[in-house]
Amino acid sequence: MGFISNILKSRSPEDGDFFLKLKDVLGYTPKNKSLYLKAFTHRSMNLRDKKGNSINYERLEFVGDAMLGAVIASHLFSEVPQGDEGYLTKMRSKVVSREHLNELGKDLGLIDLVISRIPKSNFGNNIHGNLFESLVGAIYLDKGFKTCERFIYNNVINPYVDIEKLEGKVISYKSLLIEWCQKEKNSFDYDVYEDTGKDELKHFSVKLSINEKVVSKARATSKKKAEEKASKRAFFAFQKQMTKLI
Structure with a gap:
C-alpha cells in the first residue's frame, strides 16, 4: 500500500x-x-x-x-x-x-x-x-x-x-522495399547524410538508389524517418511490382 x-x-x-x-x-x-x-x-x-x-x-x-x-x-x-x-x-x-x-x-x-x-x-x-x-x-x-x-x-x-x-496495409515501406529488392536481386543503397539546413531541429536527408540509380529522396528529423519516407516514395514508383508482397 x-x-x-x-x-x-x-x-x-x-x-x-x-x-x-x-x-x-x-x-x-x-x-x-x-x-x-x-x-x-x-x-x-x-x-x-x-x-x-x-x-x-x-x-x-x-x-x-x-x-x-x-x-x-x-x-x-x-x-x-x-x-x-x-x-x-x-x-x-x-x-x-x-x-x-x-x-x-x-x-x-x-x-x-x-x-x-x-x-x-x-x-x-x-x-x-x-x-x-x-x-x-x-x-x-x-x-x-x-x-x-x-x-x-x-x-x-x-x-x-x-x-x-x-x-492492403503496409507496416514498413523500407522492409517491403528490401524484401522486393532481395527477391528480384536488385541492389539498393540508402545514402543518408546530415542536412545542414537552418531548421531548429537537426534533419537528415537520404537518397535511395536501386541498381545504382537514384529513385527517390527524402528529408526528416531522424535517419529512420528519412529512410521510411524515401522508401514510401519508391514504393509508389514500383507499386505494380511490389504490391504482391504486401
Missing part, C-alpha cells in the same frame, strides 16, 4: 482522480490497484520496491505484448482458415504494429494517466503504444485471460481488424 500512497501523492491536482479516469477506460473497477499504477508509472520516477526492483510500466509491456499477440493470433486463426503460417504472421504484425498501438493509446487518452517527472510534451510518439501494452498486461494479471481477451476484442479487434483492409 506504500507504493500506492506514494504515487498518489506525486500526482498534481489537475490530474484529477486517476482511478475514476481509469474506470472509464476499462469499464470496471480495478481489483489490484497497484498493478494499474505501475502500468502508468514512467521510469523517470525512479521508484523501487523493498527488494530494490524498479517500479515502472516496462515489464508490464512485455506481458501485454504477449497477450495481444496471443489473442490476435487466435482470432486470425479462426477467421482465416485458408491462411498459412506466413500469411497469419504478417497479418498479426499489421494489427500489433507500433504505429497501430500508438493510435490505440492515443484514442484512449492513456497519456493523461501517465505518472512521470518528464513533461508530457517531451515524450516521443511511442509512449502511447507502450502504455497500451502495459495496460493490457495489468488487465491480464489483475482480472485474468477472459477479461483481457474481452478488452482486446472491444478495443482492437472489433473496431479495427478488417481482414480485407489489413491485406
Whole structure:
C-alpha cells in the first residue's frame, strides 16, 4: 500500500482522480490497484520496491505484448482458415504494429494517466503504444485471460481488424522495399547524410538508389524517418511490382 500512497501523492491536482479516469477506460473497477499504477508509472520516477526492483510500466509491456499477440493470433486463426503460417504472421504484425498501438493509446487518452517527472510534451510518439501494452498486461494479471481477451476484442479487434483492409496495409515501406529488392536481386543503397539546413531541429536527408540509380529522396528529423519516407516514395514508383508482397 506504500507504493500506492506514494504515487498518489506525486500526482498534481489537475490530474484529477486517476482511478475514476481509469474506470472509464476499462469499464470496471480495478481489483489490484497497484498493478494499474505501475502500468502508468514512467521510469523517470525512479521508484523501487523493498527488494530494490524498479517500479515502472516496462515489464508490464512485455506481458501485454504477449497477450495481444496471443489473442490476435487466435482470432486470425479462426477467421482465416485458408491462411498459412506466413500469411497469419504478417497479418498479426499489421494489427500489433507500433504505429497501430500508438493510435490505440492515443484514442484512449492513456497519456493523461501517465505518472512521470518528464513533461508530457517531451515524450516521443511511442509512449502511447507502450502504455497500451502495459495496460493490457495489468488487465491480464489483475482480472485474468477472459477479461483481457474481452478488452482486446472491444478495443482492437472489433473496431479495427478488417481482414480485407489489413491485406492492403503496409507496416514498413523500407522492409517491403528490401524484401522486393532481395527477391528480384536488385541492389539498393540508402545514402543518408546530415542536412545542414537552418531548421531548429537537426534533419537528415537520404537518397535511395536501386541498381545504382537514384529513385527517390527524402528529408526528416531522424535517419529512420528519412529512410521510411524515401522508401514510401519508391514504393509508389514500383507499386505494380511490389504490391504482391504486401
